Amino acid sequence: MKYNFTAFLFFLLTALPLAAQQKLTLEAIWGSAFRTQDMDELHALKNANQYTVLNADYRNGIATIDLYDFKTLEKVKTLINSRDFPELNGIDDYTFSPDEKKLLIATNSEQIYRHSFTADFYIYDITSKSLTKLSDNKVQEPTFSADNSKVAYGFDNNLYVYDIAAKSTKQITTDGKRNAVINGITDWVYEEEFAFVRAYDWNATGDKIAYIRFDETEVPEFTMEYYNQGLYPVPYTFKYPKAGEKNSEVSLHIYDVKAGTDKTVNLGDTYYIPRIQWTNEAQTLSVQTLNRHQNNLNLFFIDATTGKASVIMNETDKAYIEITDNLTFLDDNSYIWTSEKDGYNHIYHYNKNGKLIRQVTQGSWEITAYYGYDKKSKNIFYQSVENGSINRDVYRIGIDGKNKVRLSLKEGTTSATFSPEYDYFIQSYASVNQSPTYTLNSSKDGKQVKEIINNNALAQKLRDYNLPQKEFMVITTDKGHQLNAWMIKPKDFDPLKKYPVLMYQYSGPGSQEVSNDWFSINDYYYFMLAQQGYIVACVDGRGTGYKGAEFKKVTYKELGKYEVEDQIDAVKVIGRYSYVDPERIGIWGWSFGGFMASNCILKGNDVFSMAIAVAPVTNWRFYDTVYTERYMQTPQENPAGYDQNSPINFAGNLKGKFLLVHGSADDNVHVQNSMLMIEALVQNNKQFDWAIYPDKNHGIYGGYTRLQLYTKMLNFIKENL
Template sequence: MKRHYTLLLLFVGLVSLTTAQNQKITLEEIWGGAFRTEGMDVLHSMKNGTQYTVLNFDRSSKSAAIDKYNYKTLEKVETIVTSSDLPNINYFSSYTFSKDESKLILATDVESVFRRSKLGKYYVYTIASKDLELISENKIQEPTFSPDGSKVAFVFENNIYIKDLEKGNTVQVTTDGKKNKIINGVTDWVYEEEFAFVRAFDWNKTGTYLAYIRFDESEVPEFSMDVYGDKLYPTQQVFKYPKAGENNSKVSLHTYNVASEETKEVNLNNAYYIPRIEWTNDEDVLSAQVLNRHQNDMKLYFYNVNKGAEVVLHETDKAYIDVTDNLTFLDDNSFIWTSEKDGYNHIYHYNKNGKLQNQVTKGPWEVTNYYGYDEKSNHIFYQSVENGSINRDVYAIKLNGKDKERLSSEEGTNNATFSADFSYYINSFSSASLPTRYTLNDSKTGKELKGIVNNDALLKKMSSYEISPKEFSTININGNELNMWMIKPKNFDPNKEYPLFMFQYSGPGSQQVSNRWMGSNDYWYQMLAEKGYIIACVDGRGTGFKGAEFKKVTYKELGKYEVEDQISAAKKLGNLPYIDKSRIGIWGWSYGGFMSTNSILKGNDVFSMAIAVAPVTSWRFYDSIYTERYMQTPQENASGYDENSPLSYPELLKGDYLLIHGTGDDNVHVQNTMRMAEALIQANKQFDWAIYPDKNHGIYGGNTRLQLYTKMTNFIDEHLGEKPDNISEPKTINN
């Protein structure tokens, strides 16, 4: 009996183990946060370089606290301030230190305007005295300390104000701000979206001057969106949105003398775009980056408040120049700059007059992140794809380009956050098989000093699911070796034919094939693989991190070469013996929706199904800065716009097509989907579609994502799903 009992326990254990490893991923789990990774809140490195602060929330008390930690021990040193001790604040959602770290700006009651812009009530908290002062009774934007912490500049209703914290008075710097007319000190919609910044003012080194950009958007056409809400009548949101070829804001750069209250306009020779301004280490010298409308001519101006402006650096490109935040001024006012001028994105050092000192990094690979320069050790720290375009590593190199050292050691995606004195960095690492792990590392050697956060619990949890490995490879398409990943069903049988479901984004400089841990869509792909689909992703021409030529080949022809690559890849994969070429689908979101729509039309003999979420259907409908960077204007390049627009050939639709959009999308307007629907209707083509009321470009909120992905999954099952008796002999690959 005892022996039988032991065998029974062993049998039960094996059954339990098998059952545990066969757990199925569900959409409810994906969008309910079951696979969410543990991360680190954004930290602020203190000036001393040995400590950092983090904003922590206490769910039980619903309070917020700024806690200080020690880098070396990772132990909490003190709580600088907690909202539970502040009489007027329930909690705060972000904070900013003054330069001397004696004061804080605390953000409360914050509401979003667009993707990056926010309105809120802001307080100044003095750490030593524990005094709390409301900056303005109104909801304001971008409050920023002067360098000595005695003043705060901010924007209210498109005008700039400066509050003197010592005297208590507030001075209005500009007076002409008006909604949908004039903006001072913060960006208009298209700058915010495409040049990726909101605060368009900057204090000089001593706080004696404030520089700001003024936007005159009077002649920019307006766009309106109906907001359906839950009231009897809908409302309208109206804002300035320059579509390709239309009028942009007229921009000008100004300096304000705080003492004399005098404002001067900076002569930049009728600059078309001013995507960056920044004071140099010289209190009298302001830098401004200026672009022409085509964005292929970049000038870096140095403006001396006493002498005027001069061009210190001038770059041109046959296609376009990307704007970055990498400009760094050294103590002698020489500067570090990144550029693609040798065909790959690299780091350069120029003297204060714009003369090239040396090219710091070189090689047929890209610098993907610039972390900063340490004057003490004379080292630049950066991230690159030198170890393969799907990987990211952290490097250190001397300013003269010598003694390069790879600091990261594990193959995958490494990213660093350095302490203020560059003595330590926190490394985040993940790969396709390992979830994100945060460690404290020594900046001189890269040596791991201590683990901080890991996701071992998630990794253990995932072991009970049928997870298939993401297989990385390259595929030769149209003469190029393209990066690809593929996910096969766990019980993959090479003698069986499987439907193929392809994902891509394909936008200029983007990347979807990368060696990093799973996001929400990856869990969805695992779920689809469990159901019997093969999932694949190919980064075609125009995507990033393989050099400027590879990326910029799509210039003036968005949707041509990228679509050719997806169609050719699908054909080649369809010839594999285990893929059913009659059941190949493709999907994408935003630019990816533009691509999936074009693919099922131009590749109607290859793709039997496509899903397009929030797609651009004509680049004529999209914003000026993004579109013209890659296409010039419609007036100059009409054929480039129209020959690659799915609106031009809806009659080509043969397969099953699902079109999805949110009506509150301020980025890719629902107009794109409405025009596509009308084109298909007039071509007498049947299609499916779904409209999400008041949802923006991300289409989320409440159960929205769950409902959306349920709809897409059902559509895939209906049109690509497993057919009965689908076992066949292996096919011969046609080369």
């Protein structure tokens, strides 16, 4: 046989990439080897066509706040360098005064819960370059007054006002007490489920402060123990209202800064106050209230001089209403609002008396972000899923609903930060095939003006790993439900082989895991599994977001029923693929995803052979009021909905391999969920694996914790799938 050297050389060249493929490791993934470059703490100024970015060297504790010009992208100057001020141990966060001549700078931050933290705050005068400490204590949520003369903040459950010129502090509430009364800062459940911490607001002239007072005296307490390697554990007790239990009694107050008087506003039979916001009329406050079922929303206007409250808009829903921050007041005090009331989330324009002027956007797609209104051009700027629910695009449209223009030019995930004059925007763009980029773009036609940041070096680095593709698809279940999905197959995929499959999902109400975006850190974990011969897949079932209210809210009062059905039904479809081994299909998830993984291994024990549940809810009766009752009503009203969808009640169904993981200091989903699930499994004589991480919260991180956890999960997958 004749030897063909050319053919042999071609074989070598084509085989080299596979042979030279670098293998992903957990050490590289959790050692930040694939971190992207971003624009941290990007702020567009209001009084000049400029923006600022926080540039931080976290290892050395040095940070700068740098000012850039929107048109040229050139750096104008450094506003502050922490190296010049020994008091600053780096810069954790910053906000501008309304006139943008001063900064509030946070340093030495200490996390409390998901969003809340205390910190040493300093007032920095940009002109004089002087730094003044706001308080000798670590405080919360400081905010400049509209006239730039004062700063309000929270400390030990009370509100204070600092006079910048006089350098004096006045305490404006006095009844604050831990686990009893909180003034101007949210309680645990408001912070977690209504997603805000600062429950006070300055008016437009700086003479009034509106705030919410939380009386949590009757809210039941929950105690966690911190082990801290001490001789005795240290108990931590806080107020946590579980489903059906008492919430804080909330009241609305308006403090007159000049007169030093406090006025309580009568809002009638109000249960929740999830938002307060002063309008453009200095003595008119807007307040959003909800009933306990969260399906009846009132928008009040409050006259701050008289305290009179008037309902100017009411919105109801057969299921629930989700609170957003998209309320924007225009110069004439008319307002822009987003709502799902026509079945999809859209933009509406109302006059100052709450009368609808027009629905600005409409169609069978959703608004996903509201960016702002340009009063010169009378254009509204927003982000939506009009080009497919897994994509995000940026648009502008006239407030009259006409002349809509798509400003993002590529398919994927695009977001925007607009200049104060709305002539330019900084575009953040990424897709499953494109690493994140930041560019300056024209608001006229969306065209790129100049590149700011790219991640080409990371993309080049990843070529050495020869990663597999994340393939998008739509799975149609036997019941006819069309569900977005992605799948990652081994790079050397052989359609004649049978592969094990690991399903990942979250599945919580309004969530999305199937999106055309760059890789999360978990994606690298899935690529690593694919390199080791696994197929990884993800399906967004009913209850997830961005496909309309009907698709999302079908799970109302049955949280977990349809979501679990869809995962089981999707896996039955996947299990029929010729290249899938139907006897080796596992599922995993975290938080709501852990709840789902638990239910799937129990209710789908004929299709799932393995599951990993991290920090799962195992009984909806153990979770908080605001979240659980929004989707389920109370357990007193809907006992069957709670009991038929809680994994703890189906422990006897376990057949496959099950790993249960929790942090002992999880303030969100209490370790109680896993402890009682463990007891249910034990009493049903079921064998399983479990791990408790001491003093770790819902995120289960710190030091080598994530590396150890993902190593444990990897070993469990390899041993059981």
